[in-house]
Each structure stands twice: as C-alpha cells, then as structure tokens.
Amino acid sequence: MSGRFPASHAAFLGIALAITGFILWSALSASTSLNNLIVVAPAALLLGILALCIVVAALRKQDAEPAPAGALGDLVLLxxxxxxxxxxxxxxxxxxTFVFVWAGIVVSGGRSLWVPPLYAAVFSLALVKGFGSLFPYPMLTLVL
Incomplete structure (x- = not known):
C-alpha cells in the first residue's frame, strides 16, 4: 500500500514548517519566559503534529485515484x-481572521452562501475571545 504525496503539498508543508521553526527559534532566542512562548510553542508543536498526520495519511492512502492537481489552491492559500x-x-x-477563514473555506470547496461566513464569524469570535484571555496585552481588533 503506497500513497501519493503531491510535490506542491510537500512544498507547502515544508515552507510552513520552516517558517514555524524560524519563528519558534526567534522566540526562544528572545526570551524563554512563559509570556513569550504561551502561543508560539504550542502552535509550533500543533503544526508539527498536524504536518506529520497529513504526511502519514497521504502516504497510507491507496493509489486507486490520481492525486488532484492542487498546486494552484495551495499557492492561493499560502x-x-x-x-x-x-x-x-x-x-x-x-x-x-474572519476574511481568511471565509476565503479558506471557499478555496477549499465550500459553495454555500451562508455557511462560510457564519462559520468564519463564529470561529473568529471564539479565537479573538480565547486569545484575548490568554494574552497579557490588548490585541488590535476592529470590531470585537
């Protein structure tokens, strides 16, 4: 059972992991205090785990159907x-966050008129309120 992993997906994951590694290294170099790493370290760990899961799932997938040509979608998302x-x-x-999540849903195939903006609004609200309670300083927001 061998899977296919498109080069565009590998490049996207590689770029995302490289940037995440650089940001984590930069944050660790600046300060190892909890306030400095409270978001960066867990986000880097989560991204690493998700990337590993994506690679493993893609490699375990059967070769029954050809891999989709998703390079354009990957580049648009990046x-x-x-x-x-x-x-x-x-x-x-x-x-x-609202615009990015909405656009991401549409690029990923969401075709409903009301589900993408509703999901983006609920997700943005939860994220802003959640991160707002974690950060010891105010975040720049326009609406919330």
Missing part, C-alpha cells in the same frame, strides 16, 4: 496566509 499575517497589524485580528 498567499492568503501571507496577506492574513500582514492584515493582522493593519485591520485587526478579528477582521483578518
């Missing part, structure tokens, strides 16, 4: 994440 990171400090965490 570009969207870059825009999201930029928007965090310009329009606020709440609006940037």
């Amino acid at each position: 570009a969207g994440f870059g825009i999201f990171c930029y928007a965090l400090t310009h329009v606020g965490f709440d609006v940037a």
